[in-house]
Amino acid sequence: MNRPTALGLALLLVAAAPPPPGASSCSGCHGGALPLAGREAMQTTETLLAFRSGERPSTVMGRIAKGFDPSELGLIAAWWAAEK
């Protein structure tokens, strides 16, 4: 039998944790063609920060990312990384 790794366990714990503020709204649009679940946390955080600063052009994500500070965006990204 496979024994869960420490990382696996940590992810399980995060996945079971309630979503941090704002995170549960994302799946209104994200899923299907625009998945967030399981996406690497650093990568998502950097993308969100680039939307927030305007460095990365967007239609709507810039307007949304501005509603969070960088640490909040990091928590959201980490939670989604642990989702299946």
Added chain:
Amino acid sequence: MIRRRQVLAGGLAAPFVAKAQARARVVVVGGGFGGATAARFLRRYDPALDVTLLEPNTVFTVCPFSNLVIAGGRDFAAQRFGYDAVRAEGVAVVHAAATTIDTAARTVMAANGTRYPYDRLVLSPGIDIVWSGLAGYDEAAASKMPHAWKAGEQTLLLRRQLEAMPDGGTVVMSVPPNPYRCPPGPYERASLIAWYLTKHKPKSKILVLDAKDAFSKQKLFQAAWKQLYPGLLEWVSLSDGGKVTRVDPASLTFETEFGSHKADVGIVVPPQRAGAIAAGAGVADRSGWCPIDPMTFESRLVPGIHVIGDAAIAGAMPKSAFAANAQAKVCAAAVVSLLNGKKPDEPRLINTCYSLVAPEYGISVAGVYRPANGVLADIEGAGGTSPPDAPAEQRIQEAMFGEQWFATITAEVFG
């Protein structure tokens, strides 16, 4: 959460058995965007919960994109969703309307004659039309002058009327004062009807009689109308005499303080309030809508009842399917916390609403919200509309994102 599961698993001693049988019960009323989402996420956030969803319809017809059905650009079948996936999540879906709520005994009586006890109740009944709110407009009038503000037979009726209208006809639509379901909805509808007329009945006109001087995404809509439908779509503001005071369904006439307008197709976006069950439960105030605590969506008037979606007074959040879905998830998490004796976290919510000015011309408005001074308030510096000067490709892209949003949200709620 964990405590109750342990009790369930190891419930050997007699007092624990008694507890184990008393699984916390949540009843959800209304299987639309808010209610179906809440029921599913309650089960996800606490698999030990006993969740019952009361909804009279076996098939739900969604409003988003129904304006495109009305304009002939989309199949009605694409609007229809069943409840199999909600059931598969472990929700007891009962196809019966809630008729009375006993807030002292904490029970819901349903039209099937069964009484459903609850520890917490979530109401997402959407809107009801205030039939006394516009002189001349009653249920019979709606079969002559459709509202199509609850999707279904009304959507198809309006579609048929537009198809039957001869070229050179006039479509008239009245729009009520705020608040009402889907603030940009009337203007999306006017746009898509104009698109249909331009293509098929170019000598026709659409006149929008408004009880307001300003509306959602106004600059974007008006710029697009000038570009796409010059001379065909006319918007009359409150100040210019747009407020409709009476309708006559027999002659399809709209009366305003400034005169009257005869229609070939007459559409009434009627005044609205929270679904009737909200008033019955005592959670609606004199405005007809339901004041809530923005932390938990619990009613300000009756403890143990949470109100989400269009029925709620959600501060700066508009009455949209996106908002109802986002509120449902926050409410579900709060209900689970409260049932487990924990303090709910302060939430943050997002809304994004896409509107089509034409099938390949989309615009959006977004917002981020948090509780402040007892209401859900806009976070300054975030949100807003699509830019007024965006290139055509961005409008095409936003139309596409709108469609993707529809696919994703309907999959999360019903799929």
